[in-house]
Amino acid sequence: MSEKFSALQPDLVFASQGNLGISALAVLAARRANLRCISYIPMAHSFRKMHSKYGRLRDWSNNYIVRIPDRWLTCTIEQIQKLRDQGAQQPIDILPNCIDLPQMATPSEARGRLSLKIGDLVIGMVGRLNNVQKGCDLFIETLNAAPKGSPLREAKLLFIGEGVDWGITRRQLEQNGWRGRILHLEWTGVPAEYLAAFDLLVMPSHFEGLPLSMQEAVLCNVPVAASAVDGLASFLPKNWLCAPNNSHALLGLLENFIQDPDEYRKALPALQQKIRNEHSTDAFHAALKKNFAATLHKM
Numbered sequence: 001m002s003e004k005f006s007a008l009q010p011d012l013v014f015a016s017q018g019n020l021g022i023s024a025l026a027v028l029a030a031r032r033a034n035l036r037c038i039s040y041i042p043m044a045h046s047f048r049k050m051h052s053k054y055g056r057l058r059d060w061s062n063n064y065i066v067r068i069p070d071r072w073l074t075c076t077i078e079q080i081q082k083l084r085d086q087g088a089q090q091p092i093d094i095l096p097n098c099i100d101l102p103q104m105a106t107p108s109e110a111r112g113r114l115s116l117k118i119g120d121l122v123i124g125m126v127g128r129l130n131n132v133q134k135g136c137d138l139f140i141e142t143l144n145a146a147p148k149g150s151p152l153r154e155a156k157l158l159f160i161g162e163g164v165d166w167g168i169t170r171r172q173l174e175q176n177g178w179r180g181r182i183l184h185l186e187w188t189g190v191p192a193e194y195l196a197a198f199d200l201l202v203m204p205s206h207f208e209g210l211p212l213s214m215q216e217a218v219l220c221n222v223p224v225a226a227s228a229v230d231g232l233a234s235f236l237p238k239n240w241l242c243a244p245n246n247s248h249a250l251l252g253l254l255e256n257f258i259q260d261p262d263e264y265r266k267a268l269p270a271l272q273q274k275i276r277n278e279h280s281t282d283a284f285h286a287a288l289k290k291n292f293a294a295t296l297h298k299m
Contacts, residue, residue, distance in 0.1 A: 040095055136165050200225055
């Protein structure tokens with residue numbers, strides 16, 4: 001890759017890294033070719049935090065990788081601090097999510113596509129359906145802890161996305177009383193056609209960046225019940241949050257929502273305005289342009 005960079009001689013290399021390991025080769029290649037480099041990273045957590053194989057060794061190697069780019073871009077103040085904690089000393093700036101939802105479906109339209117009734121209580125998850133990050137296992141534990149007679153026991157469960165733990169998630173739910181009330185939609189490029197089907201999006205994540213699916217749900221008038229971690233904790237209202245890794249706390253949050261959904265929906269207009277102001281395509285382009293110019297100006 002460094003040979004290709006050397007041959008092409010770009011003015012700037014932009015590396016988009018899901019974490020400090022993903023796309024690290026692009027960062028290293030830019031260094032070898034003596035090129036300016038900006039790296040964007042939505043989750044700068046240590047590999048030990050993410051329970052990755054050889055986490056301690058990979059974190060050690062990150063002490064070198066984190067110092068390579070001329071500039072870092074990330075999504076939240078929390079992620080800036082994580083980069084600093086791992087040794088980043090170069091400029092770091094916020095790059096907002098780029099959100100441009102087309103015409104959004106109404107709840108009746110979204111539910112019609114999924115054969116759901118308007119009176120159904122619909123809760124569930126969107127995104128990568130796994131245990132390590134997204135907390136599918138915690139959601140299952142919470143649902144199974146719902147007492148007899150709880151409205152949660154009558155809920156329809158909607159899952160949009162795929163992941164390594166989806167199969168076992170579905171089996172465990174079916175074995176505990178939700179057979180026939182689970183709907184699964186694979187990855188979709190048109191989330192605005194389906195998100196309004198939810199009464200409540202559940203995000204029991206163990207760690208996060210600033211989830212795009214969470215902001216898209218809010219724009220579709222769907223409140224979110226989430227773990228108080230990372231970008232979820234700093235972006236969402238406190239009464240939408242619960243202690244992380246705690247099924248009892250999550251159960252209480254879900255039951256509170258069911259008892260008074262209008263109270264939770266009061267926060268939607270202000271959050272929607274914040275997303276439109278700070279996470280629009282215009283805001284994204286402006287931040288990217290500013291950081292490109294600042295990096296190139298140093299040449």
